[in-house]
Amino acid sequence: MSRVPPLGDTEGLWQAVMAAAAGRCQCRGTCGKSHAKNGGRCDRVHDGHKQHHGGGRVHLLAAPADPAGLLLPPHRIAALPKQALAAWCERCHDATRKKHQTTVAADEPDALF
Incomplete structure (x- = not known):
């Protein structure tokens, strides 16, 4: 498994998050799938193969562990x-973010000011 950090990881933060997650997505169902x-x-593991949507490689993100974050x-x-960070695959990250955006938007009043 290749663990080449993103270009902006000058402090080693991404590498630390990936090491703590053992290079595996840490989603436990907040994306809507039970896993x-x-x-x-x-x-999903970093640099592993995607099984759907045309294949390709999995690239894990270091993002807030709390969906609200x-x-x-x-x-x-x-x-x-x-x-406060966790490893997320793109699919779980995007689904969790979208699901939480919908929840937050439903709780906010519908007004301009």
């Missing part, structure tokens, strides 16, 4: 400590 076949945790602006996410 039941894999003990309740997503089975996925809605923070990028500069706030960048300031989070590594203990």
Whole structure:
């Protein structure tokens, strides 16, 4: 498994998050899938093969572990400590973010001011 960090990982934060996650997505169902076949945790590993949607490689992201944190602006996410981050595959990250956006939008009043 290749663990080449993203270009912006000058502090080694991405590598620390991936090491803590053993290079595997840490989603436990917040994306809407139960991941039941894999003990309740997503089975995608960094640089592994995608099985659907044309194949390709899985690239894990270091992003907030708390789904509400996925809605923070990028500069706030960048300031989070590594203990507040988790490894996410793109599919789980996007699905969790979209699901949480919908929940938050439904709770907010529908007004301009």
